[in-house]
């Protein structure tokens with residue numbers, strides 16, 4: 001195990017090539033590398049230690065895929081869904097990247113569970129590592145916040161109703177709940193302000209805090225060093241050490257490579273769905289949260305009613321505090337799990353209950369035939385929606401200029417429609433007036449060519465109705481036809 005040769009230390013400095021010396025005199029790169037790579041690990045490298053760097057890798061992956069998604073995404077209730085549909089259906093590899101981002105969130109939760117379990121079972125929070133543990137608790141909360149705020153952004157039925165429940169729960173908190181809920185939603189109802197607030201949290205505030213706390217977490221970890229295996233003394237390590245480089249680095253990189261492959265395979269073969277646009281008036285929709293929130297959801301169902309205050313708020317807050325306080329309560333030098341039965345048993349009971357609640361929720365849904373059929377319907381609606389080609393959808397806006405169009409041709413056509421006064425008879429957005437019928441849905445009646453032909457060769461009824469001749473060059477005709485066919 002003992003391997004105390006440090007490849008980046010000063011013993012080898014004389015052998016360094018001239019450019020390394022040049023760089024080192026200016027940047028101190030050699031001691032920097034020494035700090036980063038020669039971190040001594042008591043007892044040597046192990047596969048059990050890969051979770052932390054796996055999480056770091058996933059965080060970076062979320063940033064890269066997230067930046068890509070932000071290139072297209074528009075945070076407003078009018079445009080969010082259309083832009084996510086555009087990413088999923090039109091942008092090349094868009095659905096893949098979106099899936100990697102969405103599954104990446106789940107992967108972070110899974111790795112967090114492993115990382116926390118390992119720390120707890122190994123008693124690695126001991127030996128003045130309490131602040132390290134606390135910064136980890138903050139990171140856990142921030143990550144759950146990221147999952148919560150990201151979920152709403154696609155603004156489909158699923159995300160809208162799940163977030164409605166989530167923000168309702170926040171409103172239940174005594175005293176500060178209602179104002180916190182209003183702050184988060186940007187009002188009493190969920191709308192554009194909610195989307196933009198969740199977006200700002202998801203893209204600026206929480207990632208900023210994550211950066212700060214990840215830096216603190218890594219700094220504190222490096223300060224106290226790795227705790228090593230369970231028989232190691234947490235204060236003064238006695239086992240022979242091994243540098244972080246090369247074996248642990250290789251293991252961490254292999255683990256990250258495995259994560260990349262697993263994410264890519266799942267994202268490719270099971271791309272995530274986007275459901276139809278959220279319809280707040282839909283009263284039949286039954287929302288279900290993401291899998292990691294399902295146990296909490298089930299728990300709240302159980303304690304609803306008379307016990308909701310104690311069960312839904314006081315008890316979870318108590319559990320969270322207890323969790324954060326573990327290093328202050330379990331203070332001995334003993335790290336072997338079988339000698340720390342209270343901490344280990346509590347943790348096992350917690351994980352067991354978490355799984356049991358999740359299973360119970362699925363069982364309840366499967367047993368209730370009306371719920372099961374409604375959930376199946378919702379799933380089918382998602383699949384059907386994903387099969388439809390992308391459509392730039394008209395929004396609640398009143399003028400044609402406010403159409404949510406990602407297609408410049410359609411936008412141009414809308415201007416021509418206004419300029420040619422077509423709206424005088426066919427109405428704003430082609431909804432029809434007494435003088436002329438609606439043009440909405442005209443794409444089902446005529447193909448683009450037929451429509452272009454019709455505009456230059458009027459039917460008898462159009463002549464009778466006094467429709468003025470359309471005098472447009474081919475390019476403008478194309479734009480007008482594209483606009484007419486986009487009217488839904």
Ligand code: HEC
Nearest residue numbers: 420421422424425426435436437461462465466467468470
């Ligand atoms: C003076 C009123 C008037 C104006 C202005 C007008 N239309 Fe019409 N339009 C009509 C009437 C009347 C019909 C025939 C309705 C029918 O078939 O019953 C018609 C028919 C149509 C149809 C065929 C609809 C169908 O279902 O077969 C299209 C397409 C159309 N108009 C497009 C336009 C466009 C584009 C403009 C602007 C360049 C325009 N119209 C301007 C009165 C008007």
